[in-house]
Amino acid sequence: MTIAWIYPGQGSQAVGMGKDLRDWEGAASKLALAYDLLGWDPLGLSEEQIQQTRYTQPALFTVSALLTDYCYAQGKAPACTAGHSLGEYSALYAAGVFDFETGLRLVALRGRLMDAAGEEDQGDRAHTGGMAAVIGFDRAKLEYLCEIIPDVAIANDNSPDQVVITGQVEAVQAVCGQLQAKRAVPLKVSGAFHSRFMQAAADEFAQTLEPIAFQPPRVPVYSNCTATASRDPQVLKQALLVQMTAPVRWRETVLQMAADGIQQVWEIGPGNVLTGLVKRTIPALERQNFSALGL
Structure with a gap:
């Protein structure tokens, strides 16, 4: 094997x-x-x-x-x-x-x-970085939102129904709010990795x-x-x-x-x-x- x-x-x-x-x-x-x-x-x-x-x-x-x-x-x-x-x-x-x-x-x-x-990042609120795991979502809509909303991107494309997005906290929240995913979970990380x-x-x-x-x-x-x-x-x-x-x-x-x-x-x-x-x-x-x- x-x-x-x-x-x-x-x-x-x-x-x-x-x-x-x-x-x-x-x-x-x-x-x-x-x-x-x-x-x-x-x-x-x-x-x-x-x-x-x-x-x-x-x-x-x-x-x-x-x-x-x-x-x-x-x-x-x-x-x-x-x-x-x-x-x-x-x-x-x-x-x-x-x-x-x-x-x-x-x-x-x-x-x-x-x-x-x-x-x-934490020292400058305007540029604070964060990440969120998104589960159960419309991939085309997610990619579109990441294109039109500044300072946010897909960090981890993990599986067909799970990704992690990264960027400014406000931008990450905006994507999660508009995406209407099954679940969107903020991650406890120290910055906007990837x-x-x-x-x-x-x-x-x-x-x-x-x-x-x-x-x-x-x-x-x-x-x-x-x-x-x-x-x-x-x-x-x-x-x-x-x-x-x-x-x-x-x-x-x-x-x-x-x-x-x-x-x-x-x-x-x-x-x-x-x-x-x-x-x-x-x-x-x-x-x-x-x-x-x-x-």
Whole structure:
């Protein structure tokens, strides 16, 4: 069976995630490295810390990376990898594009910059950024509203019946008010991720990312920005350079994976958000979740 390993992004975190990884001897060296690099334990976050982007992103990457190591140690291997937003870094790690330390340094910087961008937004009410999940909607009407209402856009195209919109809080509220969706839920995030409000953070992040050498992946990696797979390290790096401001094309990614012959997806990391989205997009795709040791 042709299997894709897929990796969750911010929003899948939970207090205590990955705690059983402490019992696996294969995790010890990386957990020690993570503590030295971060100055805190990625498996020991409090309820308050785990909701802060600067903590959430490195912790999620660490858990997914260690679960990936465990899968490989059990003799498992994917045909390809993909990740949702932050999860793309875990997908690149799983494909061997960069090592654990490089990935963790990048994710830690990404988390700090995105957190800081959100704090700057909060300091200027006219440009406060926010996001909302929209469920059960008319897609054509949503796309039209995002075109005619300034400062709002689709951030995550997750499934046929679920998207996340991003932008100025007032603009997000205006779209939700006119769309008449089944549900519209404001998200507890620190800023308008995957929008132009992240441009300054993306520019600063690019200064660190650009000189890093990416290795050719051992398997194809699907990009959030293109919804297609590549084995070209420069193509994959370019996708990361624009990822912070570009929408996550997850629905299209799932459709493309199926078109490319993927028969099953393994969600490697906490929670089951992505397998739920896969089910709503292509119910025939088989699904497994690996959030703890034991395959």
